[in-house]
Amino acid sequence: MARPLHVRWILPIVVIVAVFALWQSTRALHWRTVKPGMEFATLRGEPFCRHGSSAIAVVRVDPKRIAVRAQHYSRHRSERPFSIVEWQRRTHADVVFNAGQYYPDFGYMGLLVSDGHAVSPRLHPSYKAALVAGPKGGGRDAKVIDLERTPIDPRKPGWAQVAQSFMLFDEHGGVRVRRSDRVANRTVVAQDAKGSLVVIVSEGGYTLADFAEVLSRSNLQLTHAMSMDGGLEAELVLTGPGIHYATFGDWKPGVPSTAPGAMVPLPAVITLGGE
Numbered sequence: 001m002a003r004p005l006h007v008r009w010i011l012p013i014v015v016i017v018a019v020f021a022l023w024q025s026t027r028a029l030h031w032r033t034v035k036p037g038m039e040f041a042t043l044r045g046e047p048f049c050r051h052g053s054s055a056i057a058v059v060r061v062d063p064k065r066i067a068v069r070a071q072h073y074s075r076h077r078s079e080r081p082f083s084i085v086e087w088q089r090r091t092h093a094d095v096v097f098n099a100g101q102y103y104p105d106f107g108y109m110g111l112l113v114s115d116g117h118a119v120s121p122r123l124h125p126s127y128k129a130a131l132v133a134g135p136k137g138g139g140r141d142a143k144v145i146d147l148e149r150t151p152i153d154p155r156k157p158g159w160a161q162v163a164q165s166f167m168l169f170d171e172h173g174g175v176r177v178r179r180s181d182r183v184a185n186r187t188v189v190a191q192d193a194k195g196s197l198v199v200i201v202s203e204g205g206y207t208l209a210d211f212a213e214v215l216s217r218s219n220l221q222l223t224h225a226m227s228m229d230g231g232l233e234a235e236l237v238l239t240g241p242g243i244h245y246a247t248f249g250d251w252k253p254g255v256p257s258t259a260p261g262a263m264v265p266l267p268a269v270i271t272l273g274g275e
Contacts, residue, residue: 029058029219034094034240037065038273045206045214050183052204057236057247058220059095059199060192061272063142068133068197070099070112070161072119072268081106081265084235084248094273097199097236098187098249098266100127100165101229106267110164111154119268123147123154128176129167129226131189131270134160144191144226146170163270168225169212177208177227185234185249186211189270190225198222199272201236203247232264 029041038061045054061068069091073081076090088096101109110124116134133142136158145152146167152158167176168188183205190198198220202211208227215222228234234249248262 031060032243034059034238034243035273037062038094038240040238040240040243040245043218043220045202045204045211048210048214049202049204049206050210052185055203056214057201057203057238057245059236059238059272061095061197061199063133063195063197064140066094066197066273067140067271068131068142068161069093069271070114070119070131070133070163070268071271072108072112072114073106074119074267075114075117081267083262083264084237084246084266084269085262087266087269087271088237088239091271092274093271094240095199095236095238096269096271097201098229098233099163099268099270102267106265108268111152111157111162112164112268113157113159113162116160118154121154123152124164127164127166129165131163131165131226132157132159132161136160142197144189144197144224146224163228163268165226165228168208168227169216171224173216175209175212177212179209180207183207184230185232185247186230187228187234187236188215188225189228190215190220190222193221193223199236199270200225201234201247228270233266235262235264235266 031039031041041058043056108120110127112120128147130145135141169175186202188200232249238245
């Protein structure tokens with residue numbers, strides 16, 4: 001008669017299988033060139049995806065070759081925010097994705113600078129990260145800044161584009177978000193070991209801590225990352241010669257999608273390229 005496996009043997013096996021599955025899903029990304037200085041790939045988030053598709057879109061850009069801009073609907077002389085599809089049509093950008101969080105009146109939560117104009121001039125005291133681009137001295141560059149280490153003066157930020165949000169994980173690998181059971185689509189902007197800017201948007205639902213785990217275990221070689229708005233607002237549109245991709249944050253637990261997230265008004269977005 002065969003002896004049953006003891007639980008202390010089963011649990012390590014389960015962990016090993018889960019880690020191997022994640023390693024297999026992320027070790028070999030197949031990058032497609034959108035244009036010089038911009039690449040696109042997808043990775044899988046098993047076993048951490050809680051609901052919906054585990055696919056994760058990744059856009060990697062050379063910030064010295066690709067323009068990065070923070071956009072706000074008020075700068076386009078509009079009385080209402082645009083959907084992400086409208087944003088892409090108006091800006092003709094290669095990539096558009098949602099910026100940081102905002103209040104019910106569409107006011108941006110934190111510092112937002114667009115083309116040198118302070119749309120939202122105050123720092124959010126709890127948000128310790130910022131995507132910055134367009135150095136004051138001229139030229140192209142963009143970074144994800146940890147405001148705990150590199151503070152920004154909102155009166156003289158030193159960058160033409162600033163979008164403040166919160167750190168996901170820092171350069172020491174420390175996760176900077178509280179563990180929570182809240183599951184949602186995610187948008188993350190990160191920097192890798194070569195200084196590339198990496199935009200990551202999930203098609204399905206993850207907790208923030210789990211998403212940090214997926215990214216830190218991937219072969220993207222990310223040094224640090226910040227989280228933008230999540231949920232229905234976690235959206236990305238990419239268009240280029242022979243390549244078109246979109247994810248609209250339309251995931252809802254246990255409910256088939258009937259109202260695409262593309263209809264969600266986004267007061268602020270980040271655009272890449274299109275110049």
